[in-house]
Amino acid sequence: MAATTTDPAAAPVHLPPAAVHVPPGSIHGDLRAVKIVWEREMIRFTKDRLRIVTALVQPILFLFVLGSGLSHLASHGTHGVDLRTFVYPGVLCMAVLFTAMFSAASIVWDREFGFLREMMVAPVRRSSLVLGKCLGGATVASVQGVIVIALAGLVGVPYAPVLLIEVFALQLTLAFAITAFGVMVAARINQIQSFMAITQMVMMPMYFLSGAIFPVSGLPAWLTVLNRLDPMTYAVDPMRRVVFDHLHISAAARRALDPGLTWWGWRVPSLVEVAVVAAIGLVCLAIGVVEFNGRE
Amino acid sequence: MNDSAAAGGGATLSPPPASAPSISVRGLSKNYGDIEAVRGIDFEVSPGEIFGFLGPNGAGKSTTISMLCTLVKPTAGTATVAGFDVDSERDTVRRNIGLVFQDTTLDTYLTAEQNMRLHAELYGVPRELIAPRMRQVLEMVGLWERRASAVATYSGGMKRRLEIARGLMHSPRVLFLDEPTVGLDPQTRSSIWTYIRELKGSEDITIFLTTHYMDEAEYCDRIAIMDKGVIVVLDTPSALKASVGRDRVMLQTDDDAAAIAEIEARFGLTATVSEGSVTLGVSEGELFVPRLFAELTVPIRSVSVSRPSLDDVFMSYTGTTIRDAEATSLDRNRATVNAFRRRS
Numbered sequence: 001m002a003a004t005t006t007d008p009a010a011a012p013v014h015l016p017p018a019a020v021h022v023p024p025g026s027i028h029g030d031l032r033a034v035k036i037v038w039e040r041e042m043i044r045f046t047k048d049r050l051r052i053v054t055a056l057v058q059p060i061l062f063l064f065v066l067g068s069g070l071s072h073l074a075s076h077g078t079h080g081v082d083l084r085t086f087v088y089p090g091v092l093c094m095a096v097l098f099t100a101m102f103s104a105a106s107i108v109w110d111r112e113f114g115f116l117r118e119m120m121v122a123p124v125r126r127s128s129l130v131l132g133k134c135l136g137g138a139t140v141a142s143v144q145g146v147i148v149i150a151l152a153g154l155v156g157v158p159y160a161p162v163l164l165i166e167v168f169a170l171q172l173t174l175a176f177a178i179t180a181f182g183v184m185v186a187a188r189i190n191q192i193q194s195f196m197a198i199t200q201m202v203m204m205p206m207y208f209l210s211g212a213i214f215p216v217s218g219l220p221a222w223l224t225v226l227n228r229l230d231p232m233t234y235a236v237d238p239m240r241r242v243v244f245d246h247l248h249i250s251a252a253a254r255r256a257l258d259p260g261l262t263w264w265g266w267r268v269p270s271l272v273e274v275a276v277v278a279a280i281g282l283v284c285l286a287i288g289v290v291e292f293n294g295r296e
Numbered sequence: 297m298n299d300s301a302a303a304g305g306g307a308t309l310s311p312p313p314a315s316a317p318s319i320s321v322r323g324l325s326k327n328y329g330d331i332e333a334v335r336g337i338d339f340e341v342s343p344g345e346i347f348g349f350l351g352p353n354g355a356g357k358s359t360t361i362s363m364l365c366t367l368v369k370p371t372a373g374t375a376t377v378a379g380f381d382v383d384s385e386r387d388t389v390r391r392n393i394g395l396v397f398q399d400t401t402l403d404t405y406l407t408a409e410q411n412m413r414l415h416a417e418l419y420g421v422p423r424e425l426i427a428p429r430m431r432q433v434l435e436m437v438g439l440w441e442r443r444a445s446a447v448a449t450y451s452g453g454m455k456r457r458l459e460i461a462r463g464l465m466h467s468p469r470v471l472f473l474d475e476p477t478v479g480l481d482p483q484t485r486s487s488i489w490t491y492i493r494e495l496k497g498s499e500d501i502t503i504f505l506t507t508h509y510m511d512e513a514e515y516c517d518r519i520a521i522m523d524k525g526v527i528v529v530l531d532t533p534s535a536l537k538a539s540v541g542r543d544r545v546m547l548q549t550d551d552d553a554a555a556i557a558e559i560e561a562r563f564g565l566t567a568t569v570s571e572g573s574v575t576l577g578v579s580e581g582e583l584f585v586p587r588l589f590a591e592l593t594v595p596i597r598s599v600s601v602s603r604p605s606l607d608d609v610f611m612s613y614t615g616t617t618i619r620d621a622e623a624t625s626l627d628r629n630r631a632t633v634n635a636f637r638r639r640s
Contacts, residue, residue, distance in 0.1 A: 021422075021467070022391045022392075022419055022420050022421060022466045022467070023420055023422070024388070024391070025387055025391075025420075026420075028420075029420040032417050032418075032420060033417065033418055035417070036413075036414050036417035036418060040403070040406070040410075040414060043405075043406060043410060044403075044405055044406075047405060048405075110403075113400075113404070114397070114399045114400050114401040114402075115401055115402065115403045117397065117401045118401040118402070118403075118414075118415070118418075119418065121365070121366075121367065121390060121395060122390070122415075122418035122419060123387040123388075123390040123391045123418075123419060123420070124418055124420075
């Protein structure tokens with residue numbers, strides 16, 4: 001971890017007492033804090049191989065078990081498109097969802113095990129700690145997302161460079177927003193069990209309502225309303241658009257499976273959708289910072 | 297970006313003159329709702345001192361240390377640490393203090409080295425000093441060889457030593473140790489104390505600690521005894537013991553009855569037989585023994601002088617033993633702890 005040019009083991013050190021003068025607070029100091037908190041997330045992620053595997057279980061279940069199992073029932077409605085291909089964009093989002101939430105959960109974990117205190121008493125802005133945490137969670141989740149991106153070939157999605165970059169960018173944005181949401185919730189919660197219960201209660205409806213497993217047009221009115229209110233919707237829709245742009249399927253199939261999200265009949269552009277996700281993330285981040293600032 | 301220039305600091309950040317107290321407390325109070333955890337205390341700690349806060353659980357020690365560490369806002373009164381106000385100059389105070397809490401605050405998934413580096417980055421230790429300083433403090437606590445091990449593999453004593461080393465990483469002016477030896481076995485406790493005592497020689501630092509172990513208070517330069525939110529007495533360990541009064545002199549003689557009579561006649565002191573020895577209380581035991589040998593005609597086989605213990609001191613100032621005090625303050629303590637938890 002120590003990336004210093006001088007080898008610390010080379011010679012015994014005799015610094016005079018109080019040789020270290022800590023500079024006063026500065027932007028530079030806060031940036032160092034963001035970086036080290038981010039780095040800690042990376043270290044912990046790479047050490048936790050089990051977590052990498054377990055976080056993949058759910059997306060793979062959805063992709064291969066649900067996708068394969070229901071493909072017969074759905075074959076009429078999909079215009080010949082493999083159901084797995086249809087659910088793949090949703091699974092790309094799901095991979096990020098659980099990992100990002102898990103990253104945020106570690107704040108509650110850190111509080112229970114005391115380490116959060118070490119960070120909270122540090123002479124840096126709380127916002128830099130929260131930002132480092134969110135960026136760390138976003139990075140970890142995106143790495144996890146890359147593994148699911150790698151599965152594209154198995155469900156008939158081409159490995160086009162533009163597609164991969166767009167998918168990754170979407171995952172990064174979603175992961176940031178989800179981590180920020182999780183951090184905002186974690187700020188108020190002291191026990192990991194409570195956090196898990198709350199996130200389960202929030203995440204599963206968010207996933208099911210998002211259109212990850214059904215097209216978002218022609219829904220009953222109540223479901224349409226819930227779908228449009230679900231923040232996940234604004235990540236799943238552009239994800240599907242990006243993936244379907246690279247598929248060679250009939251126009252009818254495209255219309256049926258990727259109808260696109262509308263607000264009162266207006267087709268919402270992808271950039272607006274991404275902006276919605278990013279804005280929700282930033283709002284959660286801001287609330288999280290305020291929450292953490294309020295704690296002594 | 298500009299560490300060296302920044303280290304020069306503004307006028308407000310230059311260290312206070314050496315003669316100024318490291319810690320200065322005036323009328324400091326903290327209430328949690330109806331509970332008065334700390335009730336207007338005053339004291340000063342000089343640079344380089346090891347200052348001990350002694351008292352039963354629930355006496356207000358942890359609340360006081362939390363206020364000095366800027367973790368809890370005082371209800372009333374003021375406190376400065378390293379010359380900076382704990383309320384209005386919070387971050388500056390934090391940069392100048394090291395903290396070791398009762399409960400571990402290490403990331404046990406990381407190695408010792410990674411924990412140290414994380415701390416150094418959070419406290420803005422200049423990059424080029426991180427490696428040498430880390431080596432210096434890890435060697436000081438005897439953990440340099442184990443620096444690459446995950447903290448999860450450390451024993452309780454090693455974790456505590458690592459926390460002390462980490463608290464020193466940024467060369468704080470004042471090191472706060474909240475119950476540094478609680479929950480450790482006696483041998484480990486004494487080794488922790490060896491490290492704390494050695495710090496005085498190697499670092500230019502003031503140490504403020506709390507303990508409820510009476511025997512540990514002996515290691516401090518000065519002690520404040522706290523009970524029910526107030527400081528009942530503050531002095532050096534020897535002065536405190538002297539203030540309790542008498543040393544206990546115990547004699548083995550050939551004829552106890554004759555010895556008692558003779559002591560009464562020559563010194564005007566009342567002696568009794570206790571635990572098979574002639575026992576009497578005198579103000580300065582060491583000075584009394586030569587006179588005893590010179591003037592007593594009854595042959596003396598052995599003599600021992602014992603000073604009053606800090607347990608005696610606590611007893612004499614609070615009217616209760618520390619164990620009894622803990623038992624009665626348990627409920628109040630729980631309320632305080634819960635109130636504190638809600639805030640941290």
